[in-house]
Amino acid sequence: MNNLVNILYIVAFSMFIYGLMGLTGPKTAVRGNQIAAVGMGIAVVATLIAIRDTSQWILIALGLIVGVALGVPPAKYTKMTAMPQLVALFNGVGGGTVALIAWAEFLDTSGFSQFHHGEEPTVHIIVGSLFAAIIGSISFWGSLIAFGKLQEILPGRPIGLGRAQQPVNLLLLVGAVASAVVIGLRASDGGAAAWWIGALLICAGVLGLAVVLPIGGADMPVVISLLNALTGLSAAAAGLALNNTAMIVAGMIVGASGTILTNLMAKAMNRSIPAIVAGGFGGGGGAVASTGDGEQKQAKSTSAADAAIQMAYANQVIVVPGYGMAVAQAQHAVKEMASLLENKGVEVKYAIHPVAGRMPGHMNVLLAEAEVSYDAMKEMDDINGEFGRTDVALIIGANDVTNPSAREDSSSPIYGMPVLNVDQARSVIVLKRSMNSGFAGIDNPLFYADHTSMLFGDAKKSVGAVTEELKAL
Amino acid sequence: MYTELLANIAILVLSGFVGFAVISKVPNTLHTPLMSGTNAIHGIVVLGALVTLGRVENPSVLIQVILFVALIFGTLNVIGGFVVTDRMLGMFKPKKDNAAPAKVGAER
Numbered sequence: 001m002n003n004l005v006n007i008l009y010i011v012a013f014s015m016f017i018y019g020l021m022g023l024t025g026p027k028t029a030v031r032g033n034q035i036a037a038v039g040m041g042i043a044v045v046a047t048l049i050a051i052r053d054t055s056q057w058i059l060i061a062l063g064l065i066v067g068v069a070l071g072v073p074p075a076k077y078t079k080m081t082a083m084p085q086l087v088a089l090f091n092g093v094g095g096g097t098v099a100l101i102a103w104a105e106f107l108d109t110s111g112f113s114q115f116h117h118g119e120e121p122t123v124h125i126i127v128g129s130l131f132a133a134i135i136g137s138i139s140f141w142g143s144l145i146a147f148g149k150l151q152e153i154l155p156g157r158p159i160g161l162g163r164a165q166q167p168v169n170l171l172l173l174v175g176a177v178a179s180a181v182v183i184g185l186r187a188s189d190g191g192a193a194a195w196w197i198g199a200l201l202i203c204a205g206v207l208g209l210a211v212v213l214p215i216g217g218a219d220m221p222v223v224i225s226l227l228n229a230l231t232g233l234s235a236a237a238a239g240l241a242l243n244n245t246a247m248i249v250a251g252m253i254v255g256a257s258g259t260i261l262t263n264l265m266a267k268a269m270n271r272s273i274p275a276i277v278a279g280g281f282g283g284g285g286g287a288v289a290s291t292g293d294g295e296q297k298q299a300k301s302t303s304a305a306d307a308a309i310q311m312a313y314a315n316q317v318i319v320v321p322g323y324g325m326a327v328a329q330a331q332h333a334v335k336e337m338a339s340l341l342e343n344k345g346v347e348v349k350y351a352i353h354p355v356a357g358r359m360p361g362h363m364n365v366l367l368a369e370a371e372v373s374y375d376a377m378k379e380m381d382d383i384n385g386e387f388g389r390t391d392v393a394l395i396i397g398a399n400d401v402t403n404p405s406a407r408e409d410s411s412s413p414i415y416g417m418p419v420l421n422v423d424q425a426r427s428v429i430v431l432k433r434s435m436n437s438g439f440a441g442i443d444n445p446l447f448y449a450d451h452t453s454m455l456f457g458d459a460k461k462s463v464g465a466v467t468e469e470l471k472a473l
Numbered sequence: 474m475y476t477e478l479l480a481n482i483a484i485l486v487l488s489g490f491v492g493f494a495v496i497s498k499v500p501n502t503l504h505t506p507l508m509s510g511t512n513a514i515h516g517i518v519v520l521g522a523l524v525t526l527g528r529v530e531n532p533s534v535l536i537q538v539i540l541f542v543a544l545i546f547g548t549l550n551v552i553g554g555f556v557v558t559d560r561m562l563g564m565f566k567p568k569k570d571n572a573a574p575a576k577v578g579a580e581r
Contacts, residue, residue: 030562037555047520051527067548075556094550097518100543232515249488250517256492361505368564
């Protein structure tokens, strides 16, 4: 029977890998995800076969049922705009699982001193479990904070201790690791007292809170990705401790891929991962560039009617969506407006910055929801050359990703970040709620340029108004 | 003795490289669904909860509660992860046959 279980595990993790390969292309992605899901089903069935003699069937059945019942409704009915925080939440509970398993294992074996099944050696069980406990706990509490910030339960701005943050974080890490060391050393000596594992979980948990709280909203996607990778690593460590190949493979693949994703995202924002973990934009306070304090710059505002006319007589319009579009749920209105323009013979394209919104691909998901074709969405490198040939660039709730200072002003905090060259378009219309700066808290000279006009208001209402004007033309 | 552990470590290392190799080819636009997909896959931790809960003998109530919560969390991770990913990817389907999400959107 054990062989059957292991064969099923091999089938399962092959399907994970094959499924992930499918996720690399838009056409195969849906099937790839389904293949991975089937693999997961097989892995669960195999595990149920492995533990078929258990005395805990009622709890197991109940746990699975409750998990499904709690998981399906939010996953099915949460708005597309709220997806990033949902991913954060589901990531967090995964980390929580690992930490809880380690805790239970500690209690069951009296501090890893009495194993009931004659396991030998035990060093990997101890090391794996403790590693999983620390990382899982960080991931759980960190993800909850990320969820809270994105859901706007917590303020998005950095909350921290300022200068004391680093030493405190270090202290917490040392506390967690020291507890782990004590538990490890006492394992062969009757086992450490139960409060040691408590201290470990608390130190790691508080560390998770302390690391994510000072991180600003703009860096949140990178953080979620990082926590995702961490949960994967903790799953792999737990798999090593439990001698479970499916967990080792799946956990490690996620750990590796999550690390790459995190790196890609950080690069797209011109941020280094250590700098992000060390504290959010403006966390130091007052250092953020406040260019041209003395001279009040004036931005031109425009009306929906003018904007409609400008676009109706253009040859090409490039739409640059950002987080503002997501918040206002304006994607359907944008699609309607684009269809009208296309009927008038205007070519409409969408320029997607890799980190527009709050996650790479966030905008693509929203626009796809509104049935914008996959081909009309252009990645930054593909479309940047086209702005020079474009009559109107329509920016909907995007800010930092269009900021020309990133190219020109070496004193700007975002200098060097790849941006969309929106300022090269013949004219620029910016839909924005107010003149407030973006997540990064940096002034955007694009808004004061001569060929830029601002249309203030909620993105959805503004786009709706422009659409009405277009219909009337 | 240590053969099993070393075999597992070999699997661990190789899986890491597989993860790097597979993911480095994903286009930017699919990053959010991909993150969600890998998030679902680390729901594999549910196996850990099952195994641990399955083989404890005469557990205390505390252990039962801890593992029960762990099992719920793990299941949430798996189910939520895959359903969310499927919904996101459904948006990319070229045809208009995905009437359900379109309708949900239209209501708002």
